[in-house]
Amino acid sequence: MSRSLVIGMAGSGGDGIVSAGESLIGACASEGYYAIMTKSFGSQIRGGESSCRVRLAVDPVLNSGGALDVAVVLSWDDFLKFGAELPVSGRAMVVYDTRTGVAADDLPLVGVTPAEVFPVPISDLAREAAGTDRAKNTVILGLLAGWLGIGQEATLRGVRKKFAKKGAELIEANERAFHAGVAYAEAHPTAESRKMDPATGSGAKLLTDGNDMCAAAAIFAGCKFYGGYPITPSTEVMQFLSREIWKYGGVLLQAEDEIAGIGAALGASFGGKKAMTATSGPGLSLKSEVLGLATIAELPLVVVDVQRGGPSTGMPTKSEQADLFQAVFSAHGDVVRPVLAPTTVGDTFTTTVEAFNIAEQYQTPVILLSDQEIAQRKEVLDPIDTSEIQLIDRTLPTDAELENYQRFQLTPSGVSPISHPGMEGGNYLGAGIEHDEHGAPTASGRVHAVMNEKRIKKLGPLHKRDDLFRIEGNENAPLALVSWGSSAGVCREAVQLAADRGLDVKLLVPYLLYPVNEDIYRRFFASVVGGLVVEQSHLGQLYRILRMYIDVPGGVVSFCRSGANPFRPKEIVAELRDLALGLQRTLGESRQPQE
C-alpha cells in the first residue's frame, strides 16, 4: 500500500495524455486524495510530444515529487524526450503499449531496471472496446484505476463528464474502454501491491492551478480592473478574469501591449479602483517605466510576473526563478517596491490578496512573483477559510482633510490620504514629475529628498511583517534551508525527509522577498552553522540580495541552478548531507592539537 505515488505519462500530441492526467487528478480530488499535476509539451504548437506527472497522496502535497513510481509510455521516443522530467525509479512499474515494439527485457532506459514491467496492448484494447485508437487514454485510466485502486466510479464520472457534450455513443465507447483497462489490470496483478491507502480527509476538495487561483484572489480582493497582454505562462490569469471580472462590476482590457496594459491599470487605480496586470519576464521589462510612475504618483497597483526561463523568449513553457533581480532592481531612481512570492497553488490565494492589501495600504505598486511551476500546475487542496481574511482599502481623505487638500501631505507614517476623480475638493495633479505636498511640480533638491524619504519610509512597517514568513523545524537547528516560490514547496518536504534521516534542519520561507526583513533572517541564522539558499536560477538571486542586507553565516551557501526542471526533495537532502559532512570535517580539522 502507498501513501503517495508519482505517475508519469507520455505520448504524442493526439494521444490525450494530458487529458488523461486531468481526469485522473479530478478523480483523486473527488475521492479525497491530495494531488499535484504538471504537464509538459514539446515545442510544437499542436501535436508533438506531451507528458504529464500526477503525484497523488493521502497527505497534502507540496511539490510535484521525485522519480516516477508508475510510468505509462505510449511512445518510447516521446517518453525519452522528457528525460529529467520523467525519471524512472528502480521501484517503479513501467506500463507501455506493446505497439511500440519494445521487448520487456530491453527497455530503452539507462541505468535503471524498474521493479515491474507491463507491456500492455493499449491500442488494441482501445480499438476492441471503443472501435478507435483514440480511446487509448481512457484505457490507461482503467488500467491505473485497476492497479492503483483509485475510485473507479470517480474516474468514470470524469470520463463521462469529458464526453458529456459529445453524445451517448462516445460516452459508452469510452466506458467500455475504461472497463477493458480495469479488467486487464485485474487479470494481471502487480507483484507488490501498488494500491493507494484509502484517503483519510473528508469533505470536498478544491482543484485548480496557480493562475486561476491568482485571478480568483484578485476578484476576492475587490479588483475591478485588469489590463494586460497575453504571454505564457501568465495568460490564464487574463483568461479567467475575462470570464469573471464583469460579474463583479469590473472591466478587462486586452491591451495592445504590456505598456498599455499597465498604463490602463494605473489609470483605473488613479480612478480609485483596485487594479492589476499580469505578465511574464519580458512583459515586466516593458512595464518598468510605468512602475516607476506608480511609485512616484503613489498609486496602488498589483503587477503579477509569472516567471519563465529567461532572458528574452528563453524557455516560455518552463519554470525559473530568475526575475527576482528584475522585480527588485528594475526601477529607475531610488525606489523600494514590495515583492511577494507564493509557494503553492493554495497560498497563491493569500499571497495575491496580500499584494492588494499592501498596494492599497501603502499606495505603491507591488510585484507578485509567481512561477510557471505553480502557475500552471493543478493542485488538489483543502478549501480555504476566507472568513478571517481582512481586505484593506486605500485611505480616503476625510471631509476635513478635503478642506485644504494636500494629496502628498507629509504624515508621520508617510502615507497620505488619497482622493480620486469625482471627489469634490480632492482635485490634484498626479505626476511622474517630482512634486510637493500639493502635487505641484518642483525641481527643488530639498523637496525631492523629502519626497524620496516619504515614499521609502512609508514602507517601513513591511520590514516587521514576520507573518509574511514561514519557519519550520527545530528553532535551534544548526542546519538551515531558505527558499522561495515553487522551490520552497520542495524544501518543505526536504525538511521532513532530512529529519527522518537524522539531520537537524530548519526552513525559512519568505513570502515577502523585498524589502528585506533583516531581523527575521538574523534571528533565524543565529543558530545556523550551515545551510542552503535554494532557488531555481543560475545566479542564486535571493542569496545575493540577502548578502546585501545581512551577514549570512559563512556556512550558508547558494544551492541554485537554471530553470526547467524543478528541484526534487531528495537532491536537497543529499546536498544538505554533503554540506553537513563537509562542516564536520572542517570542525574536526580545527580541533586537531596544534603542533
Added chain:
Amino acid sequence: MTTATATLAPKAFKSELKPIWCPGCGDFGVVQALYRALSAIGRPAHEIAFISGIGCSSRIPGYTTAYGFNSVHGRALPIAQGLKMARPELLVLAAGGDGDGFSIGGGHLPHAVRRNQNITYIVMDNQIYGLTKGQLSPTSPKGLKTVTSVDGSLENPVNPLMYVLTYGAPFVAQGTPADLPGLVEIIEAAIRYPGFAFVNVQSPCVTFGEPEQQIKTQKATMESLEGMGHDPGNLIEALDLSRAYGTTLHTGLFYRSPEPPPTFDSLVHERQQRMMADALPRERILEQFIQR
C-alpha cells in the same frame, strides 16, 4: 455624479500654477480655449480628469483645476482609457505633444480609436520636440534641419489627420490658437461628441518652431473647412482634405460620424448588467474550484 451647471466661469478651471511655457507659446491659447469650452460644458472640475504624457504641452493638466495626471512620455491614452473604463461617469480628456502622441505613443492611438471610448484627445502639434529643445518630431516636414537632423531629415512626416481618420475615429478636427473662438468651438464639440474625439491643434513653438508655423503666418493662411463648404458627415471628402496636412492649415471639423457608434463603455455596462445577475458573491469565488 453627472451634474451640469451653467454657472462655471472659464476662470473656475484655471489653476494657480504658473505655466512654465515660453512667452508666446501656442499652448497658452490651447489652455485658454479649454477653459472656455469647459465653462460651456458646465461639468464641475472634480468630475473632470485630464491625462497627459510628457512634453511642454503635457504640462497642461496642471494649469486646470480638474483632476490631472501628467504621466510619462507617450502613455496618456492608455492611462486615460483605463480611467474611463473604471469610472465611465467622468469627463475624461487626454492631451500631449506630437512626439508624445505620434512617436513614442503612436502605437496606442489606433487602439484608442478602435475602442471608441467617450474621450477627447487633444494633440498640441508643433512639429518639433519642445521640452527637449528642438529635435526632429514625427510631424516635422521632410528635410527639416534640427539638432538631431543636422543635414535635414530623411523621412516623411506622419499625417495625423489621415491616420486617425483611417483608424476609424468618429470625430476628427483641427484647430489653432490663431483662431481662438474656432478652437473653443472645436474643443467643445469634441467633448460633447459621444465617442472618441481627436483634435489636432497646430500650436506653434515660438522657441524652436519654424517661422512659417507661427501664429502670424497661420492667421494669414488658414482655411476654414466650414467656409469651404465641407460637409463633416462626408468621410471620403474628409480623407481627401486631410491630404493637405503639412501644406494647408485647415481648421474646423474634418469628420463627425453622423451616427455615433456605441462606445466601449456602454457595451461594458450592458455586459456587466447581464452578467452580474448570475455571479457567486465575491467572498465565495473559490467555490467554483470545488471538485465534487
